[in-house]
Amino acid sequence: MKKNWPLWEVFVRSKNGLEHRHFGSLHAADAEMALENARDVYTRRSEGVSIWVVESKNITASNPENSGELFEPAQDKVYRHPTFYTLPDEVKHM
């Protein structure tokens, strides 16, 4: 059977000190070609100093349908934020 070039996700670090950020995706036969293509497609104007490519099928993503049970429990845990705690006015920085 004929095989098409798989899809890769591209992550680019725009400068040292910053994290890699998802830039988009592209098709390539293998990882090396994916890197070369990512350079041409996503960094034509010095947008990056480092590139990661990951074959898309290797990414496990959460399902937005489950967003409720995944993320809502954090909403009523206000005690995780500093503003939950009362301090005397005299304490200026804490």
Next chain:
Amino acid sequence: MSEKEIKNLEEIFEQRIARDEKIEPKDWMPEKYRKTHIRQISQHAHSEIVGMLPEGNWISRAPSLRRKVALLAKVQDEAGHGLYLYSACETLGISREELYEQLHTGKAKYSSIFNYPTLTWADIGAIGWLVDGAAIINQVPLCSTSYGPYARAMIRVCKEESFHQRQGYEIMMTLANGTPDQKEMAQDALNRWWWPSLMMLGPTDAESVHTEQSMKWKLKRKTNDELRQQFIDQTVPQADLIGLTIPDSDLKWNEETKHYDFGEIDWDEFWQVVKGHGPCNKERLSARVNAWKEGEWVRDAAMAYADKQQENKIKKAI
């Protein structure tokens, strides 16, 4: 899902868009939203890819190295824009192969402006100035469209596009300030590209079937006629500035509306070109199909090589 449940989901969905929330690939969306976006994003991607052809015609004949590197970079950007858009489109659950298939069989459309020929070097100037100018007017509002991957692709496209228009205008300006023959060449290019550029902004509001729905989904922020007026208002003074004449005898400033009034657009020509009877429809499509066919053995060889490398790796590990 029952009809009632779908109706409910649709309502929640429309409210999210009204609140300016973005829709992301795995979110639930109405089938019509998905289909409309596949159609629009793929048409847009195809236009970028086919758009390389008329300009590619002049790369090897650019009049100087400066012009040549600029044109090469512009055409490479268009390939890049096509690729951003194809991958945004694929997040809606259609494969790259299906998208190409739709282009190659003529099922999907691309912007009909690219079915006009590039006869002289001045056409490269006119395309950058007018065609990219009209494209920018179309594209800027899309940076805040509701579908996340499309909006993100458009932000990148718009950032890169403005050099395209400037390099085109610079070409026109240089020719307009040149010898009488050069100036005539620039004027001739303007004469040929002006009306097709106005058509590029789409049929009049009365004829445009998708406008209302597209406005709701923020696929459109302004109507075709509003965009066209904006394009004319911004372009006429630019032509005046370099001493070229817009080929429209009805064109005049309207002090009351603060806009230019302009002449009748030949919509028959527009529909003829859309239907495939433009000067270069066949040529463009066959160039594209041939490029894809002739590249097939390269794609297959690269895939076979990748598979073999993978097998060797596994063998070594064992």
